Amino acid sequence: xxxxxxxxxxxxxxxxxxxxxxxxxxxxxxxxxxxxxxxxxxxxxxxxxxxxxxxxxxxxxxxxxxxxxxxxxxxxxxxxxxxxxxxxxxxxxxxxxxxxxxxxxxxx
Amino acid sequence: xxxxxxxxxxxxxxxxxxxxxxxxxxxxxxxxxxxxxxxxxxxxxxxxxxxxxxxxxxxxxxxxxxxxxxxxxxxxxxxxxxxxxxxxxxxxxxxxxxxxxxxxxxxxxxxxxxxxxxxxxxxxxxxxxxxxxxxxxxxxxxxxxxxxxxxxxxxxxxxxxxxxxxxxxxxxxxxxxxxxxxxxxxxxxxxxxxxxxxxxxxxxxxxxxxxxxxxxxxxxxxxxxxxxxxxxxxxxxxxxxxxxxxxxxxxxxxxxxxxxxxxxxxxxxxxxx
Numbered sequence: 001x002x003x004x005x006x007x008x009x010x011x012x013x014x015x016x017x018x019x020x021x022x023x024x025x026x027x028x029x030x031x032x033x034x035x036x037x038x039x040x041x042x043x044x045x046x047x048x049x050x051x052x053x054x055x056x057x058x059x060x061x062x063x064x065x066x067x068x069x070x071x072x073x074x075x076x077x078x079x080x081x082x083x084x085x086x087x088x089x090x091x092x093x094x095x096x097x098x099x100x101x102x103x104x105x106x107x108x
Numbered sequence: 109x110x111x112x113x114x115x116x117x118x119x120x121x122x123x124x125x126x127x128x129x130x131x132x133x134x135x136x137x138x139x140x141x142x143x144x145x146x147x148x149x150x151x152x153x154x155x156x157x158x159x160x161x162x163x164x165x166x167x168x169x170x171x172x173x174x175x176x177x178x179x180x181x182x183x184x185x186x187x188x189x190x191x192x193x194x195x196x197x198x199x200x201x202x203x204x205x206x207x208x209x210x211x212x213x214x215x216x217x218x219x220x221x222x223x224x225x226x227x228x229x230x231x232x233x234x235x236x237x238x239x240x241x242x243x244x245x246x247x248x249x250x251x252x253x254x255x256x257x258x259x260x261x262x263x264x265x266x267x268x269x270x271x272x273x274x275x276x277x278x279x280x281x282x283x284x285x286x287x288x289x290x291x292x293x294x295x296x297x298x299x300x301x302x303x304x305x306x307x308x309x310x311x312x313x314x315x316x317x318x319x320x321x322x323x324x325x326x327x328x329x330x331x332x333x334x335x336x337x338x339x340x341x342x343x344x345x346x347x348x349x350x351x352x353x354x355x356x357x358x359x360x361x362x363x364x365x366x367x368x369x370x371x372x373x374x375x376x377x378x379x380x381x
Contacts, residue, residue: 021314048314050171057245058162060238064333067322067349068312071174071238073163074245079171081314084321095115096242 021048021081029053029072032097043087043107049080059101063092066105083107112246112260113267119239120268122342123151123231126298128272130224132279133196133291136203137217147225151232158233159240175313178234182306185230188223189299190365193292195220197369200288294343296365301345303361304354311351318351325349 022045028035032055041047053059053072061080062069072078085107094101127144134140158165158177165173196203199216239261246257282290310316327348330337340346345358 057248058241060242064327064331064348067308067347067351070312071162071166071241073166073241076163076166077171078166078174079314080312082312096245098111 021046032100034103037103060095062095065090109256109260113264116264119235123235124268124272128276143221143225147228151229154233155236158237172313175309179306179309188227194368194372197372297344300358300362304358307354307357320352322349323352
């Protein structure tokens, strides 16, 4: 009961509740690899990570360090809000192609 | 092939454990299996449809369509699980005492079972659509042969289902008068964990603020990708780095369900039959 109201409110008030990100950061998936594989970002900022999957197949962006997971279908873009991050390294990977799709976000 | 099996296993496990718990919780209701199977089939069919439209869903609302979809599916499942627990608080004692003669409450039982079927369909829909998308991708995009993909998928699904079945058998060993208390606690934690997950989807979509991120970090003690960590993640919503908002959702749902169960409990304990 609680949650339905909460979700409904969040959806309706979406624009009002959203605390939009400080900056956009772009990441491309091509041939089951992330480009760039190392992404430098400023610490302490809210970032909108825009993941452009140029492959024909889906990928699941996943990072335990960032506590994020999101499926990005082939030939689509998805956005994931991250941060504000403390300085440090935050590895991420593509769960559907774990052998090749690896990367790290470096917050400094 | 093993890689495919592991991914399918992970996705299957969550739905399999949920099914095993609700199957045990509804064991003495008539026509229960029929409803469970109906929920499962509806979920599988739905996940194929959703997987087919996933690229459309993903592009909705500026790239956060899927997060909204996931949050809604989880929210609906939380509602149904909460309803189940409240229902059980009212009828559990009666069901435990007259396990073989619940026929008189078939009408009521039907509403309860339709809620349970919906929960199963939603859980399977969420996990299944991602699994289907992954398998579609393997089939279309890689040099893996079809038999390898299918056998990998079947292996993973079989292992997940097997673990769910083991959990179900384990639950059935609990004497009936305690069983419903145990399943109610499990379902309470499962629902709270799902609420926390749904908050995470809204946060990563930037629809909600995480407030304090992370509120704590226990990843060096119990990482969520370790076997125990991921089992606890599925079962009670364990998260090694939750945001404050996730924890608030978790607590709010846990408390709401508890209050609902307390409120629904019959005033006087029914006399044992």
